[in-house]
Amino acid sequence: MQQQFNSEKLFDWFVHALLALICVVVLYPLVFVLAASISSPDAVMRGEVWLWPKQITLIGYYRVFQNSEILTGYTNTIIYTVVGTAINLVMSIAAAFPLSRRDFYGRNLFAALMVFTMFFSGGMIPSYLLVKDLGMLNSMWALIIPGAVSVYNILIMRTFFQNGIPQEMQEAASIDGCSNIGTLVKIVLPLSMPIIAVMILFYSVGHWNSYFSALIYLTDRDQYPLQLFLREILIQGQMQEMLGVGDDTNANVVLEGEAIKYALVIVANLPIFLLYPFLQKYFAKGVMIGAIKG
Numbered sequence: 001m002q003q004q005f006n007s008e009k010l011f012d013w014f015v016h017a018l019l020a021l022i023c024v025v026v027l028y029p030l031v032f033v034l035a036a037s038i039s040s041p042d043a044v045m046r047g048e049v050w051l052w053p054k055q056i057t058l059i060g061y062y063r064v065f066q067n068s069e070i071l072t073g074y075t076n077t078i079i080y081t082v083v084g085t086a087i088n089l090v091m092s093i094a095a096a097f098p099l100s101r102r103d104f105y106g107r108n109l110f111a112a113l114m115v116f117t118m119f120f121s122g123g124m125i126p127s128y129l130l131v132k133d134l135g136m137l138n139s140m141w142a143l144i145i146p147g148a149v150s151v152y153n154i155l156i157m158r159t160f161f162q163n164g165i166p167q168e169m170q171e172a173a174s175i176d177g178c179s180n181i182g183t184l185v186k187i188v189l190p191l192s193m194p195i196i197a198v199m200i201l202f203y204s205v206g207h208w209n210s211y212f213s214a215l216i217y218l219t220d221r222d223q224y225p226l227q228l229f230l231r232e233i234l235i236q237g238q239m240q241e242m243l244g245v246g247d248d249t250n251a252n253v254v255l256e257g258e259a260i261k262y263a264l265v266i267v268a269n270l271p272i273f274l275l276y277p278f279l280q281k282y283f284a285k286g287v288m289i290g291a292i293k294g
Contacts, residue, residue, distance in 0.1 A: 037061070037262035044258055059256060060263030070264070073226035076140075078271075080225055081207040084144040088203040089196065091149040092157055097184050099154070100161035101170075111158075114151045124216070131217055142217035143210065143225070153199055160195040161188060201276065208272055230268050233261065 031051060036044045040055035048054050064070055098104045099111055121127075127146060136142040165188055173183045189196070211227035218224060 033262050033265050037259070037266050041256060041259040044262070057259070060259030060261075061267070063256060063260050064263050064267055069221065069224075069229055070226070070267075072222060073224050073229040074267075076223060077208060077226040080140055080143055080210075081204050083140065084147075084207040085200060085203040087144060087148050088150070088153075089199055092153050092199060093184070093189070095149060095154045096157035096161055097188060099158045101180075102167065111155075114154060118151050128216060137217055138220045138223055140223070143207075143213045146213070147206075150203075153202060157192075157195055157199065160192065164195070165191050204275065205272055226268055230264060233264060 032049070035051060035053045036049050037060055038056050038058060039049045039053040040057055041059070043049055043054040095114075099107050101107070131137060131142050131146060134145075136145065169187060170183050173187050178186065209227060211225065211231055214223075214225050214228050215231075218228075
């Protein structure tokens with residue numbers, strides 16, 4: 001008995017140590033980028049910044065917020081994320097609720113047709129031609145409407161409705177004269193905050209980080225999301241406008257360029273960092289309940 005207790009205790013220590021190591025591996029890059037974004041670029045280039053900032057300066061953030069294109073991209077991304085997430089949520093609920101009802105004839109057929117689209121699609125060229133024919137090129141709808149709903153998220157939400165909300169409660173509401181819409185609004189949705197919070201997080205992160213659709217459908221820089229400007233700066237190295245024309249030497253240009261890169265990464269991800277803590281308490285519960293096979 002004592003040997004079994006020691007084995008369990010040793011296993012617990014091993015699990016805690018492993019999780020602590022994983023946390024360090026995951027969190028250290030974020031901590032380093034944050035420290036580097038407010039440190040002297042010269043200290044960062046010399047490799048002096050490991051965990052704590054050195055010679056604190058905000059030149060990177062100053063250059064980022066001084067650039068009009070970054071502010072335009074930030075505004076566009078916020079609009080795309082808010083509008084897109086709202087549409088995604090409404091469409092997912094509108095599809096998942098009927099599929100969860102036992103009295104909905106043909107629900108298995110509709111679910112099978114939706115699942116089929118997860119494995120087979122027309123491809124990028126037909127999608128582009130469709131968006132073009134619908135007149136959505138160079139508009140935010142080209143980034144929102146083609147991905148207005150996710151079949152994977154519909155299935156998770158449908159399973160939550162089936163297993164997380166008693167069918168007897170919905171039947172009682174129907175007996176009392178409540179319509180299907182009334183049952184959804186007054187009973188189902190108030191009891192579904194965990195899965196709704198998870199869907200908001202999934203969809204908002206997807207919209208915030210999306211850049212490929214904008215790369216295909218947008219040519220007007222005034223419509224660009226933040227991620228396209230971030231791509232130009234981090235991958236293509238296009239930051240001449242942010243560095244200004246008054247720099248004395250090429251060394252200053254290189255140093256300020258490094259500061260801009262780190263500051264821009266923090267600025268681009270800050271809203272998601274702020275959103276997650278408010279939804280985290282619903283996250284595990286919503287995913288676990290929605291993952292139960294129905």
